[in-house]
Amino acid sequence: EAGVVQSPRYKIIEKKQPVAFWCNPISGHNTLYWYRQNLGQGPELLIRYENEEAVDDSQLPKDRFSAERLKGVDSTLKIQPAELGDSAVYLCASSLGQEGWGYGYTFGSGTRLTVV
Amino acid sequence: KNEVEQSPQNLTAQEGEFITINCSYSVGISALHWLQQHPGGGIVSLFMLSSGKKKHGRLIATINIQEKHSSLHITASHPRDSAVYICAARATNKLIFGTGTLLAVQP
Numbered sequence: 001e002a003g004v005v006q007s008p009r010y011k012i013i014e015k016k017q018p019v020a021f022w023c024n025p026i027s028g029h030n031t032l033y034w035y036r037q038n039l040g041q042g043p044e045l046l047i048r049y050e051n052e053e054a055v056d057d058s059q060l061p062k063d064r065f066s067a068e069r070l071k072g073v074d075s076t077l078k079i080q081p082a083e084l085g086d087s088a089v090y091l092c093a094s095s096l097g098q099e100g101w102g103y104g105y106t107f108g109s110g111t112r113l114t115v116v
Numbered sequence: 117k118n119e120v121e122q123s124p125q126n127l128t129a130q131e132g133e134f135i136t137i138n139c140s141y142s143v144g145i146s147a148l149h150w151l152q153q154h155p156g157g158g159i160v161s162l163f164m165l166s167s168g169k170k171k172h173g174r175l176i177a178t179i180n181i182q183e184k185h186s187s188l189h190i191t192a193s194h195p196r197d198s199a200v201y202i203c204a205a206r207a208t209n210k211l212i213f214g215t216g217t218l219l220a221v222q223p
Contacts (some may be wrong), residue, residue: 004158042120042202043159056210077207091159107151109158 004108006092012114018080021111025073025094030108034077035091044096049075060082067106082115089113119143120205129221133189137217139203142184147206150177150188152215153198162188162201166189193221 005024013019025032030051035043046065048056053070060067064083069075077088092108120141129135139148150162163170163177165186170177172192179186190197200216 040215042215043211044209044213048210085213093159106161107159 002010004092004094004106006111008045008111009109010114012116013082015084015115016081019077019082019113020076020078021090021092021113023075023077023092024110025092029094029096030072031095032075033095034067034075035093037091039088039090046077047052060095062080070102079113082113084115087113087115094099118215120203120212120214122201122203122217125215126218126219127220128200129193129219129223131194133143133193133221134195135193135219135221137188137201137203137219138201139186139188139205139214141186141203141205141212142186143205143212145205145207148179148186149204149206149211150186151202151204152199153202159202162222190219195221195223197221 004026007022011019027091032049034046037043045059047054047067049059049069065079067077089110089112091110094106098110123138147166149162149164152162153159159203162175165177165179167181174191176189186203188201198219198221200218201218203214204211
């Protein structure tokens with residue numbers, strides 16, 4: 001099984017430009033998470049989806065960040081416009097769901113974003 | 117004060133040593149994860165604990181719910197164990213992550 005697939009692995013953009021990250025979760029995992037991890041810190045949750053519904057987006061900076069999970073499978077996370085402080089690793093994770101917590105919880109390898 | 121704290125932040129060990137990484141949390145949890153992150157790599161879930169102890173190969177994880185404390189032990193450490201180890205507490209509907217422990221095992 002491929003696991004949680006993210007692309008691109010690396011992205012370098014100039015500030016004020018838009019950027020998008022893509023995540024394909026493990027087949028059958030209805031819960032999908034986007035995290036941001038700054039250097040030397042643990043991941044911080046940005047948004048959690050149950051199927052196609054965003055059930056927790058309280059930490060998502062909505063002025064510049066947006067996310068979608070059409071059809072409850074793949075998801076994209078977008079930043080527009082990017083700022084220097086957005087440089088971080090963006091991690092996607094999926095799990096079987098809230099009731100099956102911890103069961104099959106898997107992270108992708110992340111997208112390392114550098115804003116210059 | 118972080119809700120999930122790990123110690124030590126950095127740890128250097130010689131190959132073969134027994135290693136312990138500690139995690140304390142201040143919130144009520146339903147489970148606790150131990151995660152491993154290699155440099156430039158993705159995060160791998162090592163254990164999910166809600167009570168007691170789990171063992172997988174040279175890795176052992178324990179949790180004491182009353183004391184709100186968990187430990188990850190590595191026996192007979194090896195340079196390939198070098199990574200960041202992160203504990204994450206499951207509270208209500210979210211994971212709260214510790215800041216990680218950077219482990220370097222020298223040959």
